[in-house]
Amino acid sequence: MLRFALNRIFWFIPTLLAMAAVTFVIMKATPGSPFDVSDKVSPEQIAQLERIYGLDKPLPEQFKTYVWNAMHGDFGVSYSARPQTVSQIIGRTFPISLHLGLMATLFALIVGLVLGVLAAVNQNGWLDYISVTISILFFSMPSFVMGFLLILLFAVWLPDRGIDLGFHIGGWDSPIDWVLPTIALGAAPLATISRYTRSSMIEVIRSDYVRTARAKGLTDFKVVLRHVMKNALIPVITLVGPIFAAVGTGSFFVEQVFNIPGMGKFFVTSMQVKDQTMILAVTLLYGVFLAAMNLLVDLLYGVFDPRIRY
Amino acid sequence: MAQTVSEGASLSPAETAAPAAGASTRSTGLATIGDLTNRPQRNLWVDAWRRLRKNKLAVIGLTIVTVFIVVAALAPIIAPYGEAEVVDPRLARVHPNWIFPFGIDANGRDMFSRVVWGARVSLVVGVLSQFIILLIGVPVGAIAGYFGGATDSFLMRCVDVIYAIPQLLLVILLVNWRGPGLTNIFLAIGLVSWVTEARLVRGQFLALREQEYVNAARVAGAGSGSVIMRHLLPNSLTPIIVAVTFGIPTAIFTEAALSFIGVGIRPPQASWGQLVGEGSKAGYIQTDPHMLLFPVLAIGLTMLGFTFLGDGLRDALDPKGND
Numbered sequence: 001m002l003r004f005a006l007n008r009i010f011w012f013i014p015t016l017l018a019m020a021a022v023t024f025v026i027m028k029a030t031p032g033s034p035f036d037v038s039d040k041v042s043p044e045q046i047a048q049l050e051r052i053y054g055l056d057k058p059l060p061e062q063f064k065t066y067v068w069n070a071m072h073g074d075f076g077v078s079y080s081a082r083p084q085t086v087s088q089i090i091g092r093t094f095p096i097s098l099h100l101g102l103m104a105t106l107f108a109l110i111v112g113l114v115l116g117v118l119a120a121v122n123q124n125g126w127l128d129y130i131s132v133t134i135s136i137l138f139f140s141m142p143s144f145v146m147g148f149l150l151i152l153l154f155a156v157w158l159p160d161r162g163i164d165l166g167f168h169i170g171g172w173d174s175p176i177d178w179v180l181p182t183i184a185l186g187a188a189p190l191a192t193i194s195r196y197t198r199s200s201m202i203e204v205i206r207s208d209y210v211r212t213a214r215a216k217g218l219t220d221f222k223v224v225l226r227h228v229m230k231n232a233l234i235p236v237i238t239l240v241g242p243i244f245a246a247v248g249t250g251s252f253f254v255e256q257v258f259n260i261p262g263m264g265k266f267f268v269t270s271m272q273v274k275d276q277t278m279i280l281a282v283t284l285l286y287g288v289f290l291a292a293m294n295l296l297v298d299l300l301y302g303v304f305d306p307r308i309r310y
Numbered sequence: 311m312a313q314t315v316s317e318g319a320s321l322s323p324a325e326t327a328a329p330a331a332g333a334s335t336r337s338t339g340l341a342t343i344g345d346l347t348n349r350p351q352r353n354l355w356v357d358a359w360r361r362l363r364k365n366k367l368a369v370i371g372l373t374i375v376t377v378f379i380v381v382a383a384l385a386p387i388i389a390p391y392g393e394a395e396v397v398d399p400r401l402a403r404v405h406p407n408w409i410f411p412f413g414i415d416a417n418g419r420d421m422f423s424r425v426v427w428g429a430r431v432s433l434v435v436g437v438l439s440q441f442i443i444l445l446i447g448v449p450v451g452a453i454a455g456y457f458g459g460a461t462d463s464f465l466m467r468c469v470d471v472i473y474a475i476p477q478l479l480l481v482i483l484l485v486n487w488r489g490p491g492l493t494n495i496f497l498a499i500g501l502v503s504w505v506t507e508a509r510l511v512r513g514q515f516l517a518l519r520e521q522e523y524v525n526a527a528r529v530a531g532a533g534s535g536s537v538i539m540r541h542l543l544p545n546s547l548t549p550i551i552v553a554v555t556f557g558i559p560t561a562i563f564t565e566a567a568l569s570f571i572g573v574g575i576r577p578p579q580a581s582w583g584q585l586v587g588e589g590s591k592a593g594y595i596q597t598d599p600h601m602l603l604f605p606v607l608a609i610g611l612t613m614l615g616f617t618f619l620g621d622g623l624r625d626a627l628d629p630k631g632n633d
Contacts, residue, residue, distance in 0.1 A: 015471055016474075019474055019475050022475065022480075026483045026484060026487050027483065140613040140616075140617035141614075142567070142609065145610045145613070149610070152599055152603055152606070156595060156599050169596065252478065253571070256570070268571050271486055272573075283475065287475055287476065290476065
């Protein structure tokens with residue numbers, strides 16, 4: 001297992017380099033200078049700024065410098081928010097995104113598991129149909145559509161009719177502002193989890209050892225808890241990777257929808273002003289994050305299911 | 311490993327529709343034994359169509375998708391006003407009524423017409439991006455899966471690198487590079503998303519090429535080209551069709567998301583995402599929610615329709631899979 005992990009980490013280095021190179025090339029090919037922000041900046045000033053930040057050097061050299069600095073933890077200065085460094089900005093915005101992402105993941109995991117288990121235990125009953133309907137609705141709704149529907153319902157329509165639950169259209173100031181974004185972001189992964197849990201549970205319920213457990217007189221509750229869930233939930237662990245992918249890219253739009261000052265929102269702004277250092281750093285961070293999650297899931301899978309060998 | 315995960319996750323939707331489809335498969339079995347002799351031979355497609363029609367959700371999905379396609383195709387006839395035509399600036403932000411069912415936007419344009427025209431953008435992006443995905447993904451996957459070895463390793467390494475970059479970020483970067491506009495959007499989506507298709511086709515080919523009938527064809531003297539075109543590709547067709555059915559709404563969503571954050575369709579042109587972006591500007595949501603509600607519903611309904619249809623198609627095309 002250690003060898004498997006090391007192998008994966010080893011392969012990750014060239015992948016990361018290639019990723020940086022692809023992003024770098026696309027970004028440099030994008031027309032326009034990051035310093036050409038208004039008519040007030042003269043071409044001479046732009047040239048001077050570009051010289052200061054080393055943008056006048058040949059591209060391979062710029063890339064080499066960037067990679068070298070990045071390896072030492074220096075991601076440069078944000079071109080649009082000078083003199084703040086990229087690390088400072090990410091240090092400020094990433095915790096907010098992470099906070100939202102963790103809440104959404106927890107929400108999706110808990111509600112998704114409960115819905116999935118209830119559906120499987122009541123297969124073809126009304127609980128099952130409700131759960132399946134919820135998950136298919138949530139599954140097909142993109143996070144930003146979900147977000148706006150929630151806003152329209154809870155922050156506009158209901159207050160208009162005198163039912164004000166205290167939800168705002170956007171913002172990130174008080175804990176009540178966390179509720180709607182968490183639901184919007186967690187909805188799609190919730191659906192995936194509940195569908196997956198349901199089918200996995202149903203498969204296990206039909207197995208011989210569950211029949212044996214019932215035959216020896218265990219109560220339904222004990223059978224489900226000890227025998228079915230324990231085995232049925234192993235494949236669900238693998239979903240944590242895709243969930244983080246969904247939450248990572250979803251938070252991007254949810255942050256726009258709810259006006260949350262997280263990394264996703266900042267990334268969009270950086271894109272509009274061609275803040276190259278920010279764009280590169282955020283892309284790399286997302287990539288590292290996703291790869292680390294997938295690796296973690298693979299390793300966890302081996303821990304939980306001893307039948308898996310690497 | 312990540313591959314098996316995503317496959318597993320994408321297989322699960324089939325489960326939800328399984329009861330209905332399972333029942334229909336059983337009845338087929340009984341009927342075929344009964345009148346095996348006097349029944350005309352049915353092919354896969356007729357069979358699949360029959361199964362699809364019995365699946366309620368799939369029929370709903372098909373209906374939504376059909377309405378969407380008709381609206382998009384006939385937009386010039388259905389929409390009372392032009393794509394960016396200002397009805398009357400004095401009517402700005404009028405709420406829905408009998409004359410303007412979806413209301414009027416902030417610039418005095420008819421929201422109903424805007425949404426109808428937006429369907430056209432969505433359909434074009436959805437369909438054309440799939441063409442590009444197939445055009446690149448199928449050959450790459452086929453070559454990697456059929457020849458294996460070093461070719462496979464090399465191609466799959468490239469796929470892995472592209473796969474490692476968060477797809478939406480890459481699409482945004484590409485569109486930002488080439489500039490906004492319809493063509494650049496579906497090109498960017500196609501150039502990024504083909505990797506999923508390539509992996510799918512490669513997996514199919516790897517499994518199929520060891521099958522006996524493929525060996526038999528090879529022994530009988532069939533060349534690589536003919537084995538791929540006559541045996542491997544036709545037998546990989548159903549998963550490809552299902553992937554395309556799910557790929558279209560993904561592309562539609564991507565376009566909407568890009569236009570929503572302002573790097574997609576150029577403003578006077580109407581696109582659902584861009585309408586959402588306009589309607590969600592501060593100040594409008596509370597006073598004029600109709601500017602946001604209708605485009606959001608249009609995106610949501612279309613996603614729902616394609617998901618229902620995709621789930622149904624998967625069950626209908628692969629009756630073995632939903633046990």
